[in-house]
Amino acid sequence: MGLFDRISKIFSSTSSVDKDGYWIFVRCDRCGEKLSSRINLNNDLSVEYEGENDQIYHCRKTIVGRTGCFQRIEVKLNFDKNRKIVDRQISGGWFLEADEYNLEEIKQG
Ligand SMILES: [Zn+2]
Structure with a gap:
């Protein structure tokens, strides 16, 4: 990754370029409130080993x-060894996609 690349990532605030974070967007199934939360992929994950590698x-x-x-x-949330999301479960609400979350924000605002 070049220096310019890195700088442009710092200045961009959209979740898709958040290299160390995984954003989840949810809607509360009781009141309908939309919430987001950031998972820090470096700190918030617990690792489990399957086999040797x-x-x-x-x-x-x-x-x-x-x-x-x-x-x-x-x-x-479950991630593979490259910290890509592979499975996710939720109770008490449901998942929104980032687009959905932002789109509705605009409509309601
Ligand atoms: Zn609620």
Whole structure:
């Protein structure tokens, strides 16, 4: 990665270029509030070894809304050894894609 590349990543704020972070976008299934949370791929994952060389990563995250609804949204994520998302589960809400999340933000705003 060249220096320019790195700089342009720092100045860009969109989630798709967040190299060390994985963003999750969810909607609370009680009140409908949209929430986002960032997983730090360097710090928040717990590693598990499968066989000699394969390692996979897990992350659990609990997201609580900000608007007085105390629904706890539990998210479980699995990543492969390259820290690419391979599986995700949620209870208490459902996943939104980043586009969906941003799109609705614009519509409501
Ligand atoms: Zn809620």
